[in-house]
Amino acid sequence: MIDIRNLSKVYSDSKTPIIALDNINIQIDKGEIYGIVGLSGAGKSSLVRCINRIEEPTSGEIYIDKINIMDLNQKDLRKTRKKISMIFQGFNLLNSKTVYENIAFPLKLDKLPKSEINARVNELLSWVELSDKANAYPSQLSGGQKQRVAIARALASKPDILLSDEATSALDPKTTNQILSMLKRINKEMNITIVVITHEMEVVKSICDKTVVLENGRIIAQGNTIDIFSNKDNCSPDIFSKEESLDYKEHYKGELLKLSFVGENAKNPIISNLVKKFDLELNIISGNIEYIQEKPLGTLIVELKRHGNLRTIIDYLNNHDVRAEVL
Numbered sequence: 420m421i422d423i424r425n426l427s428k429v430y431s432d433s434k435t436p437i438i439a440l441d442n443i444n445i446q447i448d449k450g451e452i453y454g455i456v457g458l459s460g461a462g463k464s465s466l467v468r469c470i471n472r473i474e475e476p477t478s479g480e481i482y483i484d485k486i487n488i489m490d491l492n493q494k495d496l497r498k499t500r501k502k503i504s505m506i507f508q509g510f511n512l513l514n515s516k517t518v519y520e521n522i523a524f525p526l527k528l529d530k531l532p533k534s535e536i537n538a539r540v541n542e543l544l545s546w547v548e549l550s551d552k553a554n555a556y557p558s559q560l561s562g563g564q565k566q567r568v569a570i571a572r573a574l575a576s577k578p579d580i581l582l583s584d585e586a587t588s589a590l591d592p593k594t595t596n597q598i599l600s601m602l603k604r605i606n607k608e609m610n611i612t613i614v615v616i617t618h619e620m621e622v623v624k625s626i627c628d629k630t631v632v633l634e635n636g637r638i639i640a641q642g643n644t645i646d647i648f649s650n651k652d653n654c655s656p657d658i659f660s661k662e663e664s665l666d667y668k669e670h671y672k673g674e675l676l677k678l679s680f681v682g683e684n685a686k687n688p689i690i691s692n693l694v695k696k697f698d699l700e701l702n703i704i705s706g707n708i709e710y711i712q713e714k715p716l717g718t719l720i721v722e723l724k725r726h727g728n729l730r731t732i733i734d735y736l737n738n739h740d741v742r743a744e745v746l
């Protein structure tokens with residue numbers, strides 16, 4: 420559905436050109452929720468703006484439903500853009516218009532008959548549970564309510580793709596979860612493909628089927644979200660945990676291992692078996708179980724104070740589907 424090939428974006432307006440995107444390749448299938456995650460300056464906004472050509476890529480191809488949008492003239496590009504809606508961190512609502520008028524706005528631009536607009540807006544208001552706020556102005560709404568209005572407006576034109584650009588970054592955790600659940604429902608019930616751009620790992624863990632991690636304009640990890648976070652194939656982006664491991668290393672003198680367990684494995688007594696089998700002296704430093712796409716992912720940081728061959732221990736763990744990474 421979205422096929423990005425060899426995409427690069429270089430900003431050349433300053434003395435030293437800035438390579439914001441460097442040879443990016445991403446395939447997003449219809450019906451997926453796809454995460455694009457990275458720290459500030461990684462290139463997320465540049466990428467999302469290139470997807471609908473708000474920003475002109477320097478090179479590469481972007482296929483939407485098999486059409487290379489780089490080949491389109493302005494008129495055809497406008498047509499393709501109608502299939503793509505966007506929501507933002509700052510909501511981008513029209514403050515002088517009511518909730519109803521904000522949602523009706525794109526439909527009015529499309530010159531739909533009044534009765535059709537009315538039916539669609541009321542349906543969307545009910546969908547985002549804001550029917551009672553139809554006549555309120557944005558200034559009278561909470562952040563979460565504003566984002567729900569923005570979502571309803573984005574859905575008004577019945578898009579195939581929804582781009583969510585840091586849509587929850589200005590919201591508190593509870594409201595973030597409500598908006599993420601809403602995005603999940605939109606994806607399932609309306610079969611809309613969603614691209615989630617965020618700097619928050621928790622957001623991609625919570626709703627994205629697949630994820631790409633950007634660092635300095637390059638892809639450093641890509642695949643199923645659960646595989647990325649369980650460090651399968653050693654592709655885990657450690658950019659978010661480097662500081663944490665440095666901290667541990669300062670305080671513990673033994674060999675430090677980070678163990679990751681996925682699914683049913685999180686429930687097995689692998690550690691006690693390991694200690695018995697290798698006669699280890701093992702210190703558990705921290706442990707956590709989180710849920711990614713409803714699958715449990717356990718992480719354990721352990722210190723080995725007395726141990727034999729580290730490689731044999733790691734192999735034993737890997738053979739029991741536990742990823743082991745030396746910190």
Ligand SMILES: Nc1ncnc2c1ncn2[C@@H]1O[C@H](COP(=O)(O)OP(=O)(O)OP(=O)(O)O)[C@@H](O)[C@H]1O
Pocket residue numbers: 430432437438439457458459460461462463464465466618
């Ligand atoms: N219009 C522009 N002109 C020049 N450089 C730009 C422009 N837009 C972005 N950049 C640069 O491109 C790089 C990537 O920026 P981009 O905004 O895409 O990253 P980001 O991951 O979205 O960051 P943030 O989360 O802070 O928004 C940065 O070095 C940034 O300074």
